[in-house]
Amino acid sequence: MLTQHELFRDAPQTVIERLAKRAQPLTFRCGQRIFHRGDESHGLLAVVSGHVRISTPCPEGRSELILNLIGPNEVFGEIALLDDGPRTADAIAATRCCLLLLERRDLLPLVNDFPTLAVRLLAILSGRLRRTSQQLSDHAFVCAEQRLAKTLLTLAGAPDRNGNRVLTTQRELGHMVGLSREGTNRHLSAWQRKGYIALAPGACTVFDRTALQKIASGPT
Incomplete structure (x- = not known):
């Protein structure tokens, strides 16, 4: 180590x-x-x-x-x-x-x-x-949705063909980006419906890093 x-x-x-x-x-x-x-x-x-x-x-x-x-x-x-x-x-x-x-x-x-x-x-x-x-x-200066996408990508680490599993709670994610648990869940649920991520109790798997990177970058 x-x-x-x-x-x-x-x-x-x-x-x-x-x-x-x-x-x-x-x-x-x-x-x-x-x-x-x-x-x-x-x-x-x-x-x-x-x-x-x-x-x-x-x-x-x-x-x-x-x-x-x-x-x-x-x-x-x-x-x-x-x-x-x-x-x-x-x-x-x-x-x-x-x-x-x-x-x-x-x-x-x-x-x-x-x-x-x-x-x-x-x-x-x-x-x-x-x-x-x-x-x-x-x-x-960056909106909460962008901060959440950036944080999720950081936690997910290097890309993996099977998706990157992040073992953290939505409450903890909210703490990291300055969002309530409800606000965090709203964004994550929307991303799940679009197939960017999959949610599970105490975990989140990232499937579409490109989509999250576009959100993190903000409007172009």
Whole structure:
């Protein structure tokens, strides 16, 4: 798992062996909270499978602002790792997911010993900031239907001839795009009638990626 991860790809075997002895596997069900904003940080989390929603609660407490959607072979929790401060946002399992916890006390000595890890971590952090900027722009200027199509395509991953199954609830999808469950269901049901997707309890299978990509792109 570690050798395939974006942060540790091409890392020396000694690095992989040291991390493998310490990495802690964790599993979360869809909708389960991984950590709260303000929690003490214990280290970096690497996504093996599934997706994690990074968000921050709005001041009135009735909604949240989605900052990022973290998928397989990505890491999160890097800010608290670097400054040893509290978590800066909430992390919730957007689908069923498997993670690896790499504790700060184990990871930072490796970063000091192998500077290439530090460079890659900075590149990941820069990419995360770019995606957060795009996410905020989408919430401000892109309609909900487009956001839902984009999110569904992200969760579906690479194309598959038999369709891509997304294991998440409609409520969770609504959280990710700022829609009520009813509004989410209205769009998904319409897409199902057109044959773009198929719905099942706690799951959605994408059949027509091209149609969803056209919706995500918006009016031309």
